[in-house]
Amino acid sequence: KGKCVKYGEDRFQVEIGYNAELIAVFKKIPSKSYDPAMKKWNFSLEDYSGFMEAANQLSSVILAPLEGENAVCLASGSHFVGSRVDVKSLLKMCQNWKKPSALVKGKCVLISRLRFEVDIGYSAEVIGVFKQMESRNYDMNTRKWNFLLLDYPKLMEALQSLVSVEVEPLPKAVIQTFAAQIQRSTSQTDIPDADLSAVDSKIVMSLMPFQREGVNFAILRNGRLLLADDMGLGKTIQAICIAAYYRKEWPLLVVTPSSVRFTWAEAFHRWLPSLSPGSTNVIVTGKDNLTASLINIVSFDLLSKMDKQLKSTFQVVIIDESHFLKNIKTARCRAAMPLLKAARRVILLSGTPAMSRPAELYTQIAAVQPAFFPQFHSFGLRYCDARKMPWGWDYSGSSNLTELKILLEESIMIRRLKSDVLSQLPAKQRKMVVVAPEGISAKTKAVLAAEAKKMAKGYESKQQEKEALLLFYSRTAEAKIHSVVEYILELLESGNDKFLVFAHHKIVLDAIVAELEKRHVEYIRIDGSTPSAERQSLCQKFQFSEKQVVAVLSLTAANMGLTLSAADLVVFAELFWNPGVLIQAEDRAHRIGQTSSVNVHYLVAKGTADDYLWPVIQEKIKVLGEAGLSETNFSKTAESTNYHPKPDPKQKTIYDLFQRTFSESRDDTDEVLLLEAADACSEFDSGSALQDTGGETCSVSPPKKRRIE
Incomplete structure (x- = not known):
């Protein structure tokens, strides 16, 4: 950012920081002169309008014009010329902009804090208007024209006067927020320090x-x-x-x-x-x-x-x-x-x-x-x-x-x-661990295959769809128990002293805890039944204990608000369809106070619901990343995530089913009830369930509704 100021009688000087593109413009101007004492360039006033036009072409430079010189040469009669732009008249433009008979339609979209682009089909008269704007810039990649917000009022006025052209203006909220940039006063980027003398x-x-x-x-x-x-x-x-x-x-x-x-x-x-x-x-x-x-x-x-x-x-x-x-x-x-x-x-x-x-x-x-x-x-x-x-x-x-x-x-x-x-906080390193299919018995494999086959045929009602998916999900949990426990024991043997293990089903949490007790390994467990008041002391115990400790945590009950940064390894025994829950769970360890790199291991079992959950999760994370709402891109940061199920049409159907059922926006209480149903499914006797491939033993409506707090 810089400005032009008067320099003597018939010259002007440019006060601005170093910018290579701008220096190149300076050197092309015939009357250029460099003052080594002031370290500034000055030029003859005759070259002023040519110089301003060239400088306005540079997207990285904003120059305030000379005071008293009207830097904008526009068709006379525009009520936006020279005067301060009236925000009210701009907000009026937001109302009646539709032209049903228009042949060319487009819209204005903000692309940075200072510029907006016009997304519109080709029209010679529109291009004619664009070329009158000093700040015009054509982007070869997007094939769209963009302009400084300063030019928004006169550009919109010109476009609205074209009978066959309809352009959707910027929303009211954008105009109110960026009024300063539109009114050519520079916007404030530095936030002033607040006076906190009254605060502790x-x-x-x-x-x-x-x-x-x-x-x-x-x-x-x-x-x-x-x-x-x-x-x-x-x-x-x-x-x-x-x-x-x-x-x-x-x-x-x-x-x-x-x-x-x-x-x-x-x-x-x-x-x-x-x-x-x-x-x-x-x-x-x-x-x-x-x-x-x-x-x-x-x-x-x-x-x-x-x-x-x-x-x-x-x-x-x-x-x-x-x-x-x-x-x-x-x-x-x-x-x-x-x-x-x-x-x-x-x-x-x-x-x-x-x-x-x-x-x-x-x-x-x-x-x-x-x-x-x-x-x-x-x-x-x-x-x-x-x-x-x-x-x-x-x-x-x-x-x-x-x-x-x-x-x-x-x-x-x-x-x-x-x-x-957090320059001191290293990034997370994720890896997907495909757990040994040997851990899954032939009987269980047959049950899962039968379940998948049934699902591929489709269902009459959404309710049936959900129930089938949850049953499939809880069967997956049972199938993975053996491999999960084995993996955790391996980690303990290889000298990992403190780590977090997340699972969703009660049977998985129980199995992990039972194994740890058998081996006399210290652990803390936080799940839906742990009272709020105790959670903090359990966290403290984990954080400050010198000995080997494993934190066994429920995915949905312990995924937020707890700090367990003494661990630098997070293991997911089960996947979950909402990636937000997984990332929040990872961040129990990846917090302020964490000095080493956090490793995250996702245990994925082939031939189970994980085949469909993993791609669903990756897809959702990608969408969040595009909106700038999640820095976490699973595919980029995870090793060996090129694991996709075989492109088999039957599998495609089930994948779509997962995608559809768990991507629909629905009431949060539904989600809680779904989770309860899943828990209810997982509490049945696994022996009897495996003999009964029909799955009637699992009642999906939980026997009594747990109080949701």
Whole structure:
């Protein structure tokens, strides 16, 4: 960035940092002169317009024009020339832009913080308009024209005057957020340091530089943001610091997954020593008082049961793992949204902001910035590739992801990946371990093959499909037990002192624990039945023990909120269809405090449900990576992941079945019930089940519904 300034009577000087492309432009100008004392170039005013035109062609350079000179030569009569651009008139353009009779249709899309492109079919008159723009640039790769946001008002005005051309403008939210760039004042890139003198010095001194930036960002945005840092980068400490800045507005409400409620209470006292001992109130039952203390910590599910108490509003609210609010239809989301709309400060924390698709980001954006997209439908059309189907609209796709990412990062979201900030943290190294098929008995193989054959034929109802898949999944768990236990014993023998083992089915967890007890190996076990209050002490035991310890963990109960960085090896005994859950589980070890490289081993058994789950997981991770929402690309970082099932049409059917059943957006409670069903399936006597290939012994509706907290 630089500017032109007057230099004597008839010359001007360019004040700018070094840029090779720009120097090349300087050298072509006849009146050039270099002042070695000032280290700046100056030119005759006669060359000014030619120079500005050449400089504006360079995408890496932004030059402020000479004051008093009208740098823009445009058709007279445009009400955008020379005057400051009126944002209201730009927002008006967002309304009636459709021209049903238009022959050429296109749209404007943001491609960086300063430039936008026009995606449109060929038309000579459109190209004519493009060529009048000083900042025009034609991208040979995408075959599209792009321009500086400065040129947006006059370009849109010119295009809207063409009768046969329809161009969809940038969304309102983009125009409001980037008004400064459109109005040719340079945008602010450095976030000013917030005054944290009123906050406990202990927490302020403990912030790493990037965490301090996160706090500054939040305060600049008036305490409303989505803090989407990667897992293990200390979102909790940043959130506590931001909340402490607004301490005068407390009582504070913290909504978290139930397993980490006590961890939060501990963190508040640790980082804010000035708090009196009784100032945190962890809600344990629906009868507790939600406003009893200065800091009130409640789980998502209890929040939805306590709506009677929600009459009193909180001014400051922290939502941990805010992707839990992705589905507007769930009770937890309906309970939380009014609270967030009423609060002055909303701090959302999520390491995986869109678990699989942009539609799931909508509620989080609406919670922080309700004015951005008042209607979900307009958001869906722009970013979810919304399509009209016979049964209604389908919002499960994704479109214009780059624009969405730039918009969020400029307005409400701050997201740093581990690779950006933790130079001391080595990357994870994944490998896929294909476990020995010898471990699976011939009988079990026959059962799995029969199951697969049945599935390939297809089912009448979705319910039957799901039940069959879950049965297949739990049969896979049984089939793998032998090989999994063997693998763990090998690891122990080869001198691995501390590692994490994740599994999903109770029978797998039980089998691992039984074997460890038999060998007198110390272990900790955290699954759905471990009380929240005990989890922290189990983690401490694992972290600080000198001896050999194995952490045996449930994939769905222990995949978030726990720090087990004393381990640098994570073993997945079973796969899971949601990659977000797997990555969160890996990150129990891959956190701040981890000094060595974390190895992740996925145990995959051929001839089982893993054949279909592994490709499904890889596919989903790829989609997340394209949106910039996951730095983790399984295929690139895993050894030997070129493991794909044989392209056999029968297998293709089952793969599609998995893909379809577990990619549909559905209520979270469904997922919990599915998991319970899977557990119920896995608790039957494996002997009897294997004799009965029909699978009637497994009742898929669990005998009694476990209380979901």
